[in-house]
Amino acid sequence: MTENPSRRERVRQQTIKEIKERSFELLDAGGVTDVSIASVGKAMGMSPPALYRYFPSREALLEALVVDAYADLGSTTAAAARTEPPLDAPARIARIAQAWRRWALTHPRRYAMLFSDRSATAQDTPEGVAGVNQGMLQLLAALQEIAEPTPHTTTPLDESLVRWGQAIGAPPGMSPLALRLGVLCWSRLHGLVSLEISGAFAAMGLDAAQLAATEMQTVIDTARHACPTH
Amino acid sequence: MTENPSRRERVRQQTIKEIKERSFELLDAGGVTDVSIASVGKAMGMSPPALYRYFPSREALLEALVVDAYADLGSTTAAAARTEPPLDAPARIARIAQAWRRWALTHPRRYAMLFSDRSATAQDTPEGVAGVNQGMLQLLAALQEIAEPTPHTTTPLDESLVRWGQAIGAPPGMSPLALRLGVLCWSRLHGLVSLEISGAFAAMGLDAAQLAATEMQTVIDTARHACPTH
DNA sequence: CACTAAAGTTAATGGTCGTAACGAAAACTA
DNA sequence: TAGTTTTCGTTACGACCATTAACTTTAGTG
Numbered sequence: 001m002t003e004n005p006s007r008r009e010r011v012r013q014q015t016i017k018e019i020k021e022r023s024f025e026l027l028d029a030g031g032v033t034d035v036s037i038a039s040v041g042k043a044m045g046m047s048p049p050a051l052y053r054y055f056p057s058r059e060a061l062l063e064a065l066v067v068d069a070y071a072d073l074g075s076t077t078a079a080a081a082r083t084e085p086p087l088d089a090p091a092r093i094a095r096i097a098q099a100w101r102r103w104a105l106t107h108p109r110r111y112a113m114l115f116s117d118r119s120a121t122a123q124d125t126p127e128g129v130a131g132v133n134q135g136m137l138q139l140l141a142a143l144q145e146i147a148e149p150t151p152h153t154t155t156p157l158d159e160s161l162v163r164w165g166q167a168i169g170a171p172p173g174m175s176p177l178a179l180r181l182g183v184l185c186w187s188r189l190h191g192l193v194s195l196e197i198s199g200a201f202a203a204m205g206l207d208a209a210q211l212a213a214t215e216m217q218t219v220i221d222t223a224r225h226a227c228p229t230h
Numbered sequence: 231m232t233e234n235p236s237r238r239e240r241v242r243q244q245t246i247k248e249i250k251e252r253s254f255e256l257l258d259a260g261g262v263t264d265v266s267i268a269s270v271g272k273a274m275g276m277s278p279p280a281l282y283r284y285f286p287s288r289e290a291l292l293e294a295l296v297v298d299a300y301a302d303l304g305s306t307t308a309a310a311a312r313t314e315p316p317l318d319a320p321a322r323i324a325r326i327a328q329a330w331r332r333w334a335l336t337h338p339r340r341y342a343m344l345f346s347d348r349s350a351t352a353q354d355t356p357e358g359v360a361g362v363n364q365g366m367l368q369l370l371a372a373l374q375e376i377a378e379p380t381p382h383t384t385t386p387l388d389e390s391l392v393r394w395g396q397a398i399g400a401p402p403g404m405s406p407l408a409l410r411l412g413v414l415c416w417s418r419l420h421g422l423v424s425l426e427i428s429g430a431f432a433a434m435g436l437d438a439a440q441l442a443a444t445e446m447q448t449v450i451d452t453a454r455h456a457c458p459t460h
Numbered sequence: 461c462a463c464t465a466a467a468g469t470t471a472a473t474g475g476t477c478g479t480a481a482c483g484a485a486a487a488c489t490a
Numbered sequence: 491t492a493g494t495t496t497t498c499g500t501t502a503c504g505a506c507c508a509t510t511a512a513c514t515t516t517a518g519t520g
Contacts, residue, residue, distance in 0.1 A: 008466075008518070037508060049509075050468055058508065115428065116346030123429050157440045164434045183436065184445065191421020198345065199353050204394045206413065210387045215414065222448075238487070238497075267477065280499055288477065
């Protein structure tokens with residue numbers, strides 16, 4: 001009864017950590033297909049079957065990478081909103097979006113793993129969703145600050161948005177407009193970033209950074225009920 | 231000297247066609263990873279190495295599928311704009327967007343293959359880009375009709391948009407606003423559709439169709455210099 | 461120290477892509 | 491028509507991969 005996490009457990013956790021580190025290195029270098037039980041084992045000087053003591057299958061290892069990547073992306077974007085001194089809401093929205101895009105450009109293979117490679121194959125685990133929602137909650141808070149109250153009658157879409165907000169732990173009383181803009185901001189940003197990573201904008205000779213900047217400004221203007229700048 | 235395409239060439243093209251058909255069946259059923267030289271061979275009653283007479287590698291076969299899928303997506307969306315009698319520009323934009331989304335939902339694995347699986351790996355071939363640009367040209371034509379002339383000074387982004395428009399064969403004199411909205415419309419639609427395919431909106435309890443409809447209405451309103459409806 | 465359980469090893473199965481060597485059939489040619 | 495060449499298919503093979511089974515080594519525990 002030395003420690004609650006026994007020494008054995010500690011070295012085991014250390015091994016798991018190293019497996020994931022080496023896996024991320026291989027992932028970043030050559031994409032998810034390069035993360036094989038054999039390649040990871042070789043990278044750590046272990047025989048491949050030894051990894052099965054830690055992950056029941058290659059798929060489980062990849063899922064662990066997904067959860068970690070989601071958590072990293074979520075905490076990175078959430079941290080971008082918490083500056084000292086605090087920024088006003090529009091600046092925070094811009095920073096959150098920048099952080100999302102920058103993370104995706106810094107780790108394009110990880111971003112592809114999260115949002116592309118596994119599309120329609122395996123659905124996200126609750127852990128993964130919770131990780132990325134850290135950033136979403138910050139975004140929603142900023143949007144709520146500048147979203148003008150809407151006297152509109154609530155549509156079915158609004159109702160489902162409110163339910164979603166409650167489900168992810170947003171504070172009560174969120175405006176449906178803020179919730180909708182949160183979803184649309186995320187969706188637009190994802191579209192831009194995934195096309196940018198694929199090289200589409202570069203092939204078109206367009207500056208993706210400028211496209212992203214104007215797109216985010218549009219979201220902010222819409223929250224304020226102002227006309228987007230053309 | 232029976233025909234210009236000799237009999238041998240004809241049966242060869244037929245075989246290539248069947249290889250791609252079987253490949254698409256496997257792709258639609260289980261994703262791109264299920265399209266293997268072995269599985270396609272088995273599906274056609276051929277030994278796997280025989281396929282190398284027609285495609286130099288599995289990668290080349292996949293690339294051929296990509297080109298065909300791009301062409302199908304492009305012609306499907308372009309066809310949606312050419313109705314009889316012709317529709318007005320806003321309705322055409324809505325129909326193009328619907329056609330894009332519907333194609334993606336009908337062939338989610340193909341859509342993932344085009345825009346996700348190969349991200350950052352291999353860049354698009356000119357053939358593929360040309361195929362999907364059929365729909366883009368229709369979209370740009372419709373946007374041009376309703377885009378009010380902008381007396382703005384041209385920005386660097388505008389200049390690169392104009393260059394891109396010329397490169398893909400858009401008629402001269404396109405408004406930068408129409409070009410920019412074409413790109414943003416595409417990007418937003420892609421973000422929505424890829425998230426919808428991945429099941430993200432379903433997991434959030436949101437109606438993706440409604441999100442897409444409002445998003446496209448926003449594009450149309452922006453083209454008219456009108457405030458998006460909230 | 462002796463025992464047990466965890467962690468590592470090698471060996472083996474069955475799957476993949478791709479190459480090599482070979483046989484059969486079709487088309488061309490003298 | 492008969493012979494030659496090209497094409498198309500085959501089987502056999504080597505190099506990877508994931509995964510399981512059986513065995514050995516190591517480390518913690520009474």
